[in-house]
Amino acid sequence: MKEHIEQLRSILSAGQISVNETILEQHSHDESYHAPRLPDVVVYPRNALETSAVVRYANEQGIPIIPFGLGSSLEGHVVPVNGGISLDLSLMNKVLEISAGDFLVKVQPGVTRTQLNKELKKYGLFFSVDPGADATLGGMAATNASGTTSVKYGIMRDQVRDLEVVLANGEIIHTGSSAAKSSSGIHLNGLFVGSEGTLGVFTELTLKVYGIPEVTMAGRASFPTVEAAVAAVNGIMVAGIPIARIELVDSESMKKVNQFLDKSYDVKPTLFLEFHGNAAGLEQDVTFAKEIVRDLGCEDIQFETDSKARNELWEARHNLAYAFIHSAPGKKLMVTDVSVPLNELSHAILDSREKIEQSKVEGAIVGHVGDGNYHVLFMVDLSNPEEVVEAKRINEEIVEYALTKGGTCTGEHGVGLGKRKYQRREHGTAYEVMKTIKQALDPKGIMNPGKVFED
Structure with a gap:
């Protein structure tokens, strides 16, 4: 690779190329549990022309190119599984x-x-x-x-x-x-x-x-069961209330949040809601939403319009991942990411909860339940093979359940390394069409190899 690095230095300036060990390590992984792999070199293009020159050279030489943003992805998207060039786009930030x-x-x-x-x-x-x-x-x-x-x-x-x-x-x-x-x-x-x-x-x-909406109103509603909470989601959606956010946090997650933030929220399945609009319209929407959730078993509901109070209300949802990470030092967060049709959501969440309770791996459920997307959060000791195998088994069962209900293996995190094996199962012969497109646009297979396509 040494001769290629010298050639890259003739394309870009010296300050745009790094083989520093710390820099290489930073580009070897994302936020996922997937094993890291060092790139051979990190390159920092400043514009499309420099990017084009680097990619063209890599294509001529058959060198892998792995685009890199901030490394915040959750399925190993930026891991250079075959080494090569980590193409860091952080200088292109205008x-x-x-x-x-x-x-x-x-x-x-x-x-x-x-x-x-x-x-x-x-x-x-x-x-x-x-x-x-x-x-x-x-x-x-x-x-x-x-x-x-x-x-x-x-x-x-x-x-x-x-x-x-x-x-x-x-x-x-x-x-x-x-x-x-x-x-x-x-x-x-x-x-x-x-x-x-x-x-x-x-x-x-x-x-x-x-x-920016004239008025933003946020609410938090707790329920006796997950079924009641999901029923409330369906009720709000069917009523046509133009809700901006509607998130589910299960009781186990609320317990973690209380510990992390030193709060005393009800340890019950909770919906976090947000409405955007004008004052008159929101007053009607919120009143209607309150009626719906109370009819469906809501035990407590609070709404806030003040920005500071809203932020405090959403604090539990936004800090949930950190609450779990801090609750298990030395362990790594593993997150599932399935999405199912709305009428299957409550059954899917209950099925996932049953799988967690039958397992020795600690886990909780959160979700963007307004569009059928939910996550199971596991804290896993990567040095414990049995724990890793168990978490992966539950993940596979959750994905399989979603696929049998007409859902998808990933609602928002992407395929990356972790969801490749489900692509043929989910897409059938359309997967071959995807591979044909990949082959046509990237015949040498240099563009982020090992991701999305298993073979």
């Missing part, structure tokens, strides 16, 4: 254009969502997708991220109008336009969003943004 009248923004891939929202706030706008982590927008598009607000605003794929993509041969293309709609050609935005770096490298994104 908000290029804000078109407030069109509700569009153009950004480089290294811009984070909080960085973008800080700039948008000056225009009375915000970017809706909130996966929890302060991820880069390029990484969020690569994994088709979603999160707590997707029930109202949609997922990452719904926000992308156009992508600038460097293909495996170094060619630079655009996948869409700035128009609100188009019937022209194959929908390339949909093809590349969620491709996890296996088809190309994103160097620019044009994204849809929204006006």
Whole structure:
């Protein structure tokens, strides 16, 4: 690889290339439990032309390219399983254009969502997708991220109008336009969003943004059972109440939150809700929602409009992962990520809870239940083979249950390394179509090899 590193130094400046051991280690893993692997070199392009030059050289030499944002992904997406070049896009972190009248923004891939929202706030706008982590927008598009607000605003794929993509041969293309709609050609935005770096490298994104709501109201409602909580979700959705967030946290998770935050919340299945709109409309929506949840067994409900009180109300949900991590020092967080049709949600959650209770592995359930996506959180000792095997077994059973109900193995985290083995099972012969597309765009297999496609 030494001669290739020297060649890369002729393409970029010396400060844009690193073989420092600490830097290599930082690019060897993400936030997942998957085993790390060092890249051979880390490269920091500053624009699309430099990215193109690096990718073109890598393609000519058959060197793997692994795009890297912040490493906050949860399925091993940035692990260089075959070594190669970790292409760190952190220097490409400019908000290029804000078109407030069109509700569009153009950004480089290294811009984070909080960085973008800080700039948008000056225009009375915000970017809706909130996966929890302060991820880069390029990484969020690569994994088709979603999160707590997707029930109202949609997922990452719904926000992308156009992508600038460097293909495996170094060619630079655009996948869409700035128009609100188009019937022209194959929908390339949909093809590349969620491709996890296996088809190309994103160097620019044009994204849809929204006006900041006049009023935001948040609520927390506790229930005697998970069934009652999910029934309340269905009731709110069927009623057509335009809810912005509706999250489920089970009783075991609430217990962890109380310990971590020194709170005394009810240790019961709890819904966290948020409504966006104007004052008059929200008053009606919230009143209607209260009636629905009380009819379905809600034991306690609180609503807040003050921003500080709202933040405190959502504190439990936002700090849940950290609560689990701090409750088990030395263990690693393993998160499942299935999504099922809404009418199957309560059965799926109860099935998962039963599997956890029959196991020796500690776990809890949270979910973006407004769109059928839920997670089981395990704390696993990676040095204990039996515990690792047990957690993986439960994960597989949860995925299998979701697939038998018409669901998916991953609602928002992506395929990466962990969900490859389910692709043929979930997609059938369509999986072969995906492989054909991959082969056509990346015939040498240099783009993030080992991810999405098992073989």
